[in-house]
Amino acid sequence: MKLKLKRVLLTVLFVLFGFVLQGTLFQRLALGSVKPNLLLVIVASVAFLRGPKEGMLSGFLAGILIDIQFGGLLGFYAFFYMVTGYVNGLLGGTYYEENMRLPVAFIAASEFCYGVLIYLLMFMLRSEFDFPYYFSHIIIPELIYTILVALALYPLVRLINYRLETEEKRSMGKFV
């Protein structure tokens, strides 16, 4: 029970730190006014390692935070991040976790979908049809930058997850 609480707290902390850093520190790391999507990397990594349930819950938390501060419609980003967590959770566990390429590929795919969806829902509906511009100046740079961050961050999330898992296994052994 104590361990479960620890895990929940750690996941919540992860998402909170992601959100805070995204709005403060990462603002300074922006290249050409494009910054990486740290929250998406965290949600997808957690989902990938822990499965759909934790994925969608952390996604929902991340999304609702964005909605509160910056979104127009409460629940819009929450829905997107939740689905991202769910789908990545389903895809995770299919392959060995030691392999980095597949998780990063899925994070990239999520990021791409995110960019295109935001364009379709928030820009195209306001009749701004210059898709090639948005594609080459926002979606692709953000994608590349996010992949770089994912390459650095995913191993970290995996390490912490591994530590927690061994701790859990040990305590299970004790009781049995």
Add this chain to the structure above:
Amino acid sequence: MLSFWHMGRAFFKALLKGKAFMGKHSNSLKNKYWFGGLCMLCAALMLLSFFAEQVGGPFKIVASFTVIPMQQGVNQVGIWLHEFSDNFKTMKSVQAENEKLQEELDMLMAENNALQQEKYELERLRELYKLDMNYAEYEKIGAHVIGCDSGNWFSMFTIDKGSLDGVRVDMNVIAGNGLVGIVTETGPTWATVRSVIDDSSNVSAMVLSTSDRCIVNGDLTLINDGKLSFEQMENNDNTIVIGDQVVTSHISDKYLQGILIGYVREVSVDSNNLTRSGYITPAVDFKNLQEVLVITETKEDVKNKTNTDSEVN
């Protein structure tokens, strides 16, 4: 690369056979219920917040206890580090600068005297012209920028003053000498500001020298060039010179009159020959925004005040 290809092929084979989801985290019925429940929660939130503004209230209060203090903290650390490194950098240059400043000071003293005289003249003239709507006279409160929008698509930011400090939605935000944006949301200790360079921002403006009105639009495609676009300016005989000041217009619903937005950079006649459009250089440096001033009077207040005044008279 080759192994990646194999992996991908294996994955799609598994996906086709429906085996991809049979891994460690199998998609149990319970997870589907969770997913469905959260989907409905999101949909309900969207519907509710679309029809009623107050739904966000509880969430906003929660945010002011969790995320906002963290943002403030990180920001403080950032400012501290920045000042720390600045101290080292400036040590040497300060002494040289000091001598130069001493000279400048003498010059400025003389200039100041002249300006003082002009100031009295200005005050007299202002009284004469009854320019009581100047924005130097609006009540303002200062605020720090503590966080920026998490995505790349919009240009919003949070400040560390909220409804407890008297900030309300639709209050104008300025920095230095120009318009920054407008408050779109408030929590107890924080508020969200949409800047004028945001893609969804439209400001009714006018050119100061000719009083021709136009609409100033934020545009995501122009942000990197540091430009704003304006359009729908009447194509009349008034010539507009590059560098003319563009200020908020008197017919704007949300923006107070006469706040500087920027300077005309380019102007051209549209193909319909009826209107003109072009670009503006904003007066505010949006890349390095740290402190802003919130004008604690909305256009609504000003309108109501003048209405009651005229009733009394």
